[in-house]
Amino acid sequence: MGLFSFLKKKFSKKPDAATETYAKGMEKSRAAFASRLDELSKRYSSVNQAYFEELEQILIESDVGVDLSLRLIEKLLDASKEQKISEPGKINEMLIDEMFVSYATAGAVIKNEIQFAPEGPTVLLVVGVNGVGKTTSIAKLAYRYQKQGKSVLLVAGDTFRAGALEQLQVWADRLHCPIVLGKPNGDPASVAYDGAKYAKEHKIDLMIVDTAGRLQTKANLMQELGKINRVLAKEIPGAPHESFLIIDATTGQNGVLQAKAFKDVTPLTGIVITKMDGTSKGGIILSIRDELGVPVRFVGLGEKMEDLQEFDLDKYLYGLLLGDKA
Template sequence: MGLFDIFRRHRKKDEKKQSESASVSVVESLSEQFLSSVSLSQASAAEASDQSQEHSESVNSTSVAVSTSFSTETSESVAGQSLNSESNSVSLSQTQSTTESVAPSVSESALESESQSNSANTQETAAEQKDEDQEDANQTVEKKYDAGLAKSRHGFGARLNRFLANFRHVDEDFFDDLEDLLIESDVGVDMTTQLSDELRDEVKLQNAKTKQEVSNVIIEKMVDLYEKAGKGENSAINFAKEGPTVIMFVGVNGAGKTTTIGKMAAMYKRQGKKVILAAADTFRAGATEQLDVWAKRDGVDIVTGPENGDPAAVVYDAVKKAQSENYDILLVDTAGRLQNKVNLMKELAKMKRVLTREIPAAPHEVLLVVDATTGQNALSQAKLFKQNTDVTGIILTKLDGTARGGIVLAIRNELHLPVKYVGLGEKVDDLQAFNAEEFVYGLFKGLVTTN
């Protein structure tokens, strides 16, 4: 995933869109000209028709008298021709009978040929429609990343521009200021130190002298480190080979767990999957009611328990229902009280034991939901949960609300956990599967130049 390869691919796509847009404009212009000429032709034809009608009326009045004189002679000749007509009708009847006997076989062959042609056309149309739908989906994802990362992109861009405004040459002051810039962008202390060390050699190696060249080297090295840190990681959801897939959500209160579960339930419901929710956050006031609202809105089922009840009991009831009624997805909400973290972690461990006892491979995912706007606090939370639970991936919420999107880089570099989903807005479909290429382009768009 080379930085410049990403930007070149996007540039080609943009150029293709512009070319297609220009072609459409030309066609529309020609269509307007054609329609205009057709309108003029129709007006001229109407005028000519009026003149022709006046002439026709005068000719008709003259022809009436002439036709009367010929009528008598015509009737006599018709009588003589009627005999010939009868004999001709017999011959025509024989010919028609022969034609009708041949027609069915010809018609069947034609219908079969037409049916095959229609089938081929239908398949071709379906394939074209599928390609168009996929292209529309890709464009939608690109737009969501572009809009969702606007604050981070502009924030990072402003900091980078301020940093380069005083750029004269690469020295120790340069790297000190660069480290401040990266830490402000939530890239993380470990990644900042590593990046600064590698850039000392890279800037000299690439002989970067101008502000833009230095900017490109900085961003390119960030992307390279980000890619290396994620080698071999899987950002896709791990689904069960058979039976229900169980996904457990963990995280602190306020990070957006319940909302994320609601959005994910809606996503899987749209995909045609049978979804059930487990309201196992029994301690937070209103948590069950909030998840129940999402269940009704999404049109999915939910298993609840009494307030301050045993969360593991709710999980047990939910997993038994999911098994007996053939659900595809079970999404489990959990409590998020870090101030009592020892008991919280014990509760999570108990819920996992219940799940594993009923479904040995469950939970198939333990997703940590973190709020991107909390910056380094989000990273601290992720470290704590990783130490105490078997977290398999991150869902980063409210990414559209922060000007410091570098937290994604820090999570991958310091925790080596894949970001599986990101929240790019408040709409139900703004929860998107994480796409590293779209993230990189959305974060650094406008800051990189390619040849």
């Protein structure tokens, strides 16, 4: 059974709330990808070089990435020749299968939920450039784990951006969770130290550390994050246990470049994609996984707190390909 048929069968019954969130949040991406695939297959009675060129263009314009798009098309060309397949519908189904395989086999083993330390506080370091939805994502993650019964501490390590401390304070008040604040333009590592002390003293389950997003000063950022990592590791064994990069889906391939730059300056255990509901280029998830080998752990599919969803490859492909057509 091909993946396309598998998805149709799996989601043939009324989808659950999470699946519906994916379907709704990926409407724009589905229109730009699945609808174009369907339209393309209707224009050709059999595939030829022109068909594959148009297919390649659809992939690239959906932000699957040039390198991955070329590899996928090359595999399809080889398979269609070897298996003597000329029907556009079957070629499209083979493409979906290859997209699934490319994600599942690239990089580290896929795990989504935060991996909690067996003892003491678990520390999540959050990085990302300004304007990608970093603070909101931190709040949504805090909300998610509060709902799971975890105690959460927010640490405002972005001491440089105007309004960053106040913004995180507002979320802490709304979530009724403690927050450790530093002084404006203060040393972020010092704030991280204070946060670690508080987390240990109050037996906090999850400590989420915000950081500055000044990627344009790469050397300074590397030094700053390195110092934060060292301070955290000294105070809490194994910290930071997780390091998430926040990327705005609407930035497309610029987001991939940001991911590469951050991976150069600090170890990353996962990526959170925000504003997926606002883009028609849902292929960015495949592109990031392919180029960095870092898994997407959560995806933002709307503005509500519950719209930050654990990344699920089946639901993602369902939202990208089928949605309300299943």
